[in-house]
Amino acid sequence: MLETTIAAIRPADDAAMAAARELHGRLTKPAGSLGALEELSVRLAGLAGACPPPLPEPAAVAIFAGDHGVHAQRVSPWPQEVTAQMIGNFLAGGAVVNAFARQAGASVTVVDVGVATPLPTEPAVLDPAVLDPAAPRLVVASVRRGTRDLTVTAALTRDEALAAVQTGIRIADELIDAGAGILLTGDMGIGNTTPAAVLIAAFTGADPLDTTGRGTGVDDPTYAHKVAVVRAALARHTLDPADPLGVLAAVGGLEHAALAGLILGAAARRTPVLLDGVIAVSAALAAAAFAPDAVCAMVAGHRSAEPGATVALRHLGLDPLIDLGLRLGEGTGALLALPVVTGAVRVLHEVATFDSAGVAEK
Ligand SMILES: O=C(O)c1ccc[n+]([C@@H]2O[C@H](COP(=O)([O-])O)[C@@H](O)[C@H]2O)c1
Ligand SMILES: Cc1cc2nc[nH]c2cc1C
Numbered sequence: 001m002l003e004t005t006i007a008a009i010r011p012a013d014d015a016a017m018a019a020a021r022e023l024h025g026r027l028t029k030p031a032g033s034l035g036a037l038e039e040l041s042v043r044l045a046g047l048a049g050a051c052p053p054p055l056p057e058p059a060a061v062a063i064f065a066g067d068h069g070v071h072a073q074r075v076s077p078w079p080q081e082v083t084a085q086m087i088g089n090f091l092a093g094g095a096v097v098n099a100f101a102r103q104a105g106a107s108v109t110v111v112d113v114g115v116a117t118p119l120p121t122e123p124a125v126l127d128p129a130v131l132d133p134a135a136p137r138l139v140v141a142s143v144r145r146g147t148r149d150l151t152v153t154a155a156l157t158r159d160e161a162l163a164a165v166q167t168g169i170r171i172a173d174e175l176i177d178a179g180a181g182i183l184l185t186g187d188m189g190i191g192n193t194t195p196a197a198v199l200i201a202a203f204t205g206a207d208p209l210d211t212t213g214r215g216t217g218v219d220d221p222t223y224a225h226k227v228a229v230v231r232a233a234l235a236r237h238t239l240d241p242a243d244p245l246g247v248l249a250a251v252g253g254l255e256h257a258a259l260a261g262l263i264l265g266a267a268a269r270r271t272p273v274l275l276d277g278v279i280a281v282s283a284a285l286a287a288a289a290f291a292p293d294a295v296c297a298m299v300a301g302h303r304s305a306e307p308g309a310t311v312a313l314r315h316l317g318l319d320p321l322i323d324l325g326l327r328l329g330e331g332t333g334a335l336l337a338l339p340v341v342t343g344a345v346r347v348l349h350e351v352a353t354f355d356s357a358g359v360a361e362k
Pocket of ligand 1 (some may be wrong): 075076077078187188189190191192193194214215216217276277278279304305306309326327328329330
């Protein structure tokens with residue numbers, strides 16, 4: 001499945017992009033007055049191969065959850081059980097992501113790809129429809145109960161990493177088959193900013209000081225220790241950016257691998273994928289290493305407060321739509337950016353031309 005997905009990813013359609021640029025020039029607004037929204041709409045036309053591209057509706061958030069062996073190194077102040085407990089909160093509709101998803105009319109799919117502790121017993125709604133915006137859905141696709149400690153050994157085998165990537169592709173296909181017009185990345189995993197920092201350093205060559213942040217909020221001594229853990233991981237493993245599956249296996253998390261799969265799956269279906277924070281953009285680097293043209297499908301929702309996010313976005317050549325100092329994850333930053341993406345596309349569908357509206361041009 002991974003090979004066929006990668007093979008299906010194509011470059012942007014130049015004719016559709018040229019048509020979108022030409023249309024922008026005829027709409028009743030000064031040229032360039034919609035700033036970054038104009039280039040975003042052009043990119044989405046290129047992705048869809050159509051001008052205007054389809055409105056990005058309905059929206060579907062996929063939250064991939066996993067635990068991390070490196071948690072044993074005390075890189076996060078939070079107990080590992082919080083990952084499973086927050087899944088309960090997502091399914092009950094009580095997390096920030098649920099509040100923002102209700103506001104945006106987006107569905108929420110929670111995917112257990114490798115949570116270490118038992119999940120809450122019953123979801124609030126049994127077996128909801130795939131894109132039901134009112135009922136979060138749980139998919140259990142656990143590869144193993146958390147990764148191994150990447151400072152000691154490879155976090156995953158190649159087969160385990162591949163299984164998680166394939167799960168991400170399968171979820172993308174399922175959501176798009178159900179009618180989703182845009183996918184939004186979400187993640188939950190206590191400790192997952194540490195593998196994100198290692199992945200970003202591995203794919204960009206940046207120094208761990210520039211890729212490591214405070215995650216959920218660590219104090220100064222713990223932050224210094226976390227940077228040392230990231231450095232130790234880079235020294236421990238031979239990481240070849242041309243072998244993204246090998247990198248994900250050595251130092252990734254199951255949610256990072258699954259997110260890479262989701263992004264590849266969306267790109268193969270020419271469907272935009274709105275990236276959330278540092279975990280998403282670390283996975284996006286892996287996706288781009290698998291298939292450089294996958295970047296055409298990526299929209300950077302926001303700039304996470306984690307420094308590694310800025311390093312990764314620069315490497316991908318993406319400008320984030322909003323910059324609010326968020327560092328929550330779950331898909332929250334992507335959901336806040338969703339109306340901006342919809343607005344960018346809506347302009348191409350609904351705004352009158354100078355000619356049709358009888359407005360004089362300069
Ligand atoms: O999205 C982000 O950029 C982001 C930044 C900091 C923390 N998080 C979330 O916080 C958790 C990981 O933080 P930590 O400190 O345990 O590594 C995990 O559940 C992430 O979703 C997310
Ligand atoms: C409470 C809590 C909620 C989260 N959501 C995403 N990561 C999280 C980490 C914690 C600790």
